[in-house]
Amino acid sequence: MYFSCFSDVDECLQGDPGPCGYHANCTNTPGSYLCSCFRGYLMSAEGCKDVDECVLAAVTGLQACGSGAVCTNTPGSFTCSCPAGFVLALDGHNCVDVDECNFEESCRRELGNVCENTDGSYTCVCQAGFREHRAACVDVDECVEEQHVCVGRGECENTLGSYRCVCQRGYRGNGTHCTDINECLSGDHGCDVNARCGNIIGSYFCQCLQGYSGDGHSCYGQSEIPIHAV
Structure with missing residues (x-):
């Protein structure tokens, strides 16, 4: 009587990456072995191949990412990302609108302007004296855009959200309503004590008295003329 003993060969231990290749689990069986692909991979004639979940979702109609999210395939998986104005929800698949009005400063709400949240963005509702420009309330320079806003002798000075004359x-x-200041009567002039003050509309002039020389602001008698003035 003859006996022959055969010991099983564990094919899973042979070589690198082994008989199942990369991206797969190898399970030894009596006289053979089994291959099972990692999650995100499918068995093919060449071994386990990555499943493009983004393409598969488009074909099957089963969305890998929620509406509005962008699907990006990765080895064995995929990621979802959101466009500007949205953030990814805790489930990692759906996009949630960001309420920019909770933190934006461009609308200048402290000046009475209003921020209105929109889907993926926001708009500024600007009060009089401001103009909406690129999602911000900017001051209107009435002095430039309305050049005759101040009449007569008034001059326009722009202020934040308004102007003044x-x-x-x-x-x-x-x-x-502006009236001429008589500097000669108010004493708000720089005429020398030996000069005559003459009021003119919007200003005044100084003229040295007879017997004095100078520009009216500084007048000298003949004996007082400084050397540099001779």
Whole structure:
């Protein structure tokens, strides 16, 4: 009587990456072995191949990522990303709108403007004196855009969200109604004590008295003329 003993060969231990190749689990069986692909891979004649979940979803209609999200295939898996104005939800598949009005500063809400959230963005509702420009409320320079907003002797000064009219130098008033200042009567002039002050509209002039020389702001008698003035 003859006996022959055969010991099983564990094919899974032979070589690298082994008989199943990469991306697969090898399970030894009596006289053979079994291959099972990792998750995200499918068995083919060449071994386990990556499944493009993004393409598969488009073919089957089963969305890998939620509506509005961008699917990107990766080895054995996929990732979902969201466009600007959205963030990925905790489930990793869906996009959630970002309410920019919770943190934006471009609308200048402290000045009375309003921020309105929209799907993926926001808009500014600007009050009078501001203009919406590139999702921000910017000041309108009324002095440039409405050049005759101040009349008469008033001059326009732009302010944030508005403007004001101020009287020109030599005039007083509220900027809308300006009257000439008589500097000679108010004493708000620089004439020498030996000069005559003459008021003119919006200004004044100084003229040295007879017997004095100078520009009216500085007048000298004949014996007082400084050397540099001779």
